[in-house]
Amino acid sequence: MKVPRGTPRVNQQPAFILHQYPYRETSRLLDVFSRDHGRITLVARGVQRHGSQLRGVLLGHQPLLLDWFGGGEVKTLHAAHWQPGIPQLREVALLCGLYANELLQRILPREIQASLLFAEYFQLVKCLARNAGNPAMLEFALRQFEGQLLASQGVAIDWRNTAEGAPVSPDCFYAFSVDRGLHETPSEGARGQALLAFADGQAVQGWQMQEMKRLMRQVLSATLLDSQPLQTRNLMQEIQRMVQPLA
């Protein structure tokens, strides 16, 4: 591929593909999360052609090294190299990976470097691949990533103190809203015990995990998601709803 002189180009950039869309007859548009350039859009020309070598490389949730060029909003993929080490995500781990990708697509602004979050996403994908048969571990990894994503966008929640500065008590209930931040509620919230365990990085499980999940959902919905539902969450809930009554 001939590239005009002076065109910006990037080589061997660690990246993950968040999603891909068919584009024209034989190409695809890639929504990519790269280490040093943040979230970018690349066009992969000819990838839909019969026998394209790239098709077996442009995989979701797999670490890649990408070369691209171009200075516009959509850059052109020049080369892609698959990096070994992470099995492809399957079953519920795959849905967790899709959920993380949807969060990033909805929240991460384009072309803003987020190297720390990239490293955390890399860890998340590794964890999802290695704990595919351990739902509790998958959930914990997702909650941690949600916290890291929130922090990367300037929403750092202190799980040990309410927004008003009162220390979180293990036996009280807590909720989150835009106007009040983290606050105590009479009931129907997450118990302080769960918040404190999560803040300590303990692999919370069972009811604590369920309560943290609901609380994290409130935080994400109120801060970064503008109360718009997530499609992957709907799909996971649909699976639980359809499978459980018969299981």
Added chain:
Amino acid sequence: MSTPPSLQSLINALKVLPGVGPKSAQRMAFHLVQRDPAGAVQLAQAIIDAQGKLQHCRLCNTFAETELCDICLDEQRNHSQLCVVEMPTDLWSIEATRAFEGRYFVLMGRLSPLDGIGVNDIALKPLLARALDGEVEEVILATNFTTEGEATAYYLAELLRARGLRVSRIARGLPVGGELEHADPATLAQALIERRDNTA
């Protein structure tokens, strides 16, 4: 000078095709009216015919001109195996192998939550009706090995297993006649991870 309305209308109509923008549509329209008027009439008639005659097979959901497609009408096929594919083109690919004698179900799509395509957008109810007809013993999931195809296979496997059906997934790995030296590394890695027990 303005474009004659009928020519403009043809250009606009051609833009409904995937991957065809204004420039391509204009080129196609000029080709049809200028270079191949007979082909243009044939194309118009073929579109009208297809639109008028095609329907979804009542059992397998693929395109057919009758209530049931040829495969569903064929009593020689194995009724205990049901192969689920995303699109009719996938059914044709499997049929061309002559390796499968069971019957099919065509989803006409796949789950793709990141594109907003959820469980209500694929043919799930007719699939359940077909799989639970009392004759099907094994459902073979032959959706693509893409992120979306895998997610669809997982969802269907959970759904069908919960209803007591045996569910299998087509295998993936090295191509037939493939040499390890020339295999793409992601495929080779997955072939090792998904290796099968050969001791029996």
